[in-house]
Amino acid sequence: xxxFDLYPFLFGLADLFFGFIRQAAFFVLHHNVNFDLTDGFFxxxxxLKQGDVIRYMTALGTRVYAVQTIAxxxxxxxxxxxxxxxxxxxxxxxxxxxxxxxxxxxxxxL
Numbered sequence: 613x614x615x616f617d618l619y620p621f622l623f624g625l626a627d628l629f630f631g632f633i634r635q636a637a638f639f640v641l642h643h644n645v646n647f648d649l650t651d652g653f654f655x656x657x658x659x660l661k662q663g664d665v666i667r668y669m670t671a672l673g674t675r676v677y678a679v680q681t682i683a684x685x686x687x688x689x690x691x692x693x694x695x696x697x698x699x700x701x702x703x704x705x706x707x708x709x710x711x712x713x714x715x716x717x718x719x720x721x722l
Contacts, residue, residue, distance in 0.1 A: 640701065640702070640703050640704070645706075645708060652705070654703065654705040657703060657705050657715060657717055658705075658707075658715055660679050660682065660717055661679065661682070662679050662680065662681075662682065663678055663679060664678070664679045665677070665678060665679075665722075666678075666679065666701065666719045668701060675699075675721060676721070676722045677700070677701050677719035677720060677721050677722060678719055678720055678722055679717060679718070679719045680700075680718055680719060680720050681716070681717070681718040682715075682716070682717050682718075683715075683716050684707065684710075684713050684714070684715060684716075685713065685714050685715075685716050686712060686713065686714070687711075687712050687713065687714055689714070692704070692716045692718060698720055698721070699720070699721035700718055700719060700720050700721065701718070701719050702716060702717070702718045703716070703717045703718075703719075704716050704717075
C-alpha cells in the first residue's frame, strides 16, 4: 500500500474546501508534466493502486481516502465528475504519449 499526500495549497485551492468536502465530492485536475517539462503535481498519480491511501492536508486538518477507481478515459469524458452521495475525491491528469486520454483516480473517505 502507498500513501499519496495531497496539499491543496500547491495548486491554489483554499482551505475552505476542507469544510466543503465533508458534504460533497470534489475533484482536482492537474498536470503530471508541466509545460516546461518539469514534474507536475500529479507526476506519481499513475502509480496508485486500489486500496492505496490519499491524505488531503490543509491548515484545518487532514482527510484520509482510499483509492477505489482507477481508469483511463477519453479527454471528453466528464462522467466521473458528477455529484455523488459519498465523500470522495476525484483526481484527473493527462497521460504522457496519449494526448486524447486522461487518467482518473477516485478515492472514498475512510
